[in-house]
Amino acid sequence: MSARQLSVVPNNDVPYSTAHRAVLDGDCEPKTRVGVRGARAKMTIEVTGKPEEYLxxxxxxxCEKMRDRLRGDIIVSVSTSSIQRGLQGMIYSLNRLRIWKITMNKTENKTKRKEFMEELEKQASREDMIVFQNETNINMVIRVGESATLVRTPSKGSNLHGQGGVSSGTGIVLMRIHAGSVTQQENARFVVYLFTAALGTxxxxxxxxxxxxxxxxxxxxSHSQVEMLAREMLHMLVLLCLAxxxxxxxxxxxxxNMLKAKMRRFIAERKExxxxxxxxxTSCAHRQALMEEAVEMTKPAITRxxxxxxxCHCLKFHLRL
Structure with a gap:
């Protein structure tokens, strides 16, 4: 630094190191900014596509296994968080928008729900055995967020349907799987079997x-014929229909929901x-046999x-009525 430049330091109360650095920066050419260096941009298009191929x-x-495979295949070391960010939007689908119908919260339906809850509480106070029964659809091949069939008909095709009855004191009272839709006769027959199974618990x-x-x-x-059965066995059976x-x-x-979550894990392990x-x-018959096996293997997840x-979860909705 020259004598003139040195005189600036005491007159402006500036440290000598600061003045020296300012002089050096002023003599140098400005640096050219060209963005991120290629050596540091690890998540390129090629690297981003590899985890999808692995899946x-x-x-x-x-993510740990895919990180190790990337290091061995294309000699790139990336973190598991980078792999997770690269897979965002690839390994799941968003649910479709559901528009709630106006009739759902009509005063008439709210009144029916309240009457149902009052009757259920009445039966619970008598210490009767309460069995919750319903059926579910087990899709054979379907993408997340899509409907099982394109046509809106009573028949759901050749998909599997599960019928079950559970209680808090027994767990699974009865559960059956069959192909095809649930008809009135099929449902009435299942309720008879469910009633018989409940008697033996x-x-x-x-x-x-x-x-x-x-x-x-x-x-x-499909539950309309069950009411006739309830009237015939009025002294032992009570049928409560939801609003x-x-x-x-x-x-x-x-x-x-718990059963299907366990089934998804079972299917992932048996993907091959x-x-x-x-x-x-046929491939459909093969998948149907595997799905039936998946139900039998995961059924113990439904415990008392x-x-x-x-x-207890449903009680939150009971209190709102």
């Missing part, structure tokens, strides 16, 4: 003979078997504690 090969890959055996079995079901058209748009009041809906037809005549938890 197509095996859906059980974890330890939960009902511990009750006094005057107690009844209360079967809670929805108001689907319209009241699925949140049936604890078995949460049990179905689903892709090979094997000894079956789970049903009790779902009942």
């Amino acid at each position: 197509d090969e095996d859906c059980r890959h974890t 330890n939960e009902y055996g511990e009750l006094v003979p005057s107690n009844k079995i209360v079967i809670v079901t929805d108001n689907a058209p 319209p748009y009241s699925t949140m009041l049936n604890p078995i809906e949460g049990c179905w 078997e689903f892709l090979v037809r094997g000894e079956y005549d 504690r789970l049903v009790w938890r779902m009942e």
Whole structure:
């Protein structure tokens, strides 16, 4: 620094190091900014596409395993968080927008829900055995967020349908899987079997003979013939039908969700078997057999504690009525 430049330091109360750095920066040419260097841009198009290929090969890959494969295949070291950000939007689908119908919260339907809850509380106060019954659809091949069929007909095609009845004192009272839609005769036959199975449970055996079995079901058209059965066995069986748009009041809906979550894990572990037809005549028959096996393997997930938890969950909606 020159003598003139040095005189600036004491006169302006500026540290010598600061003045020296300012002089050096003023003598240098301005640096050219060209963006991020290529060596540091690890998540290129090629690198981003690799994890997707790994998931197509095996859906059980974890971020750690994909990181190790990237290091071995294309000699790139990236973090697991970078892989996770690169897969955003690729490994899941958004649910479609559902428009709630105006009739869902009509005064008439609210009144029916309140009447249902009053009757259910009345049966519970008598210490009757309460069994929650419903059916669910098990899609054979479907993408997340899409409908099982393109046409709106009563028949759902060749998809599997599960019918079940659960109670907090027994767990699964009865569960059956069959192909095709649930007809009125099929549902009435299942309710008869469910009633017989409930009679043989330890939960009902511990009750006094005057107690009844209360079967809670929805108001689907296929359940119309069950009312005739309830009238014939009035001294032992009580049938309670949910009000319209009241699925949140049936604890078995949460049990179905748990069952399907376990089934998805089972299917992910057996992905290779689903892709090979094997000894079956058609791929559909092969998938149907594997889905039935998945139901049998994951059915123990519906325990007495789970049903009790779902009942407690439904109480939140009961209190709003």
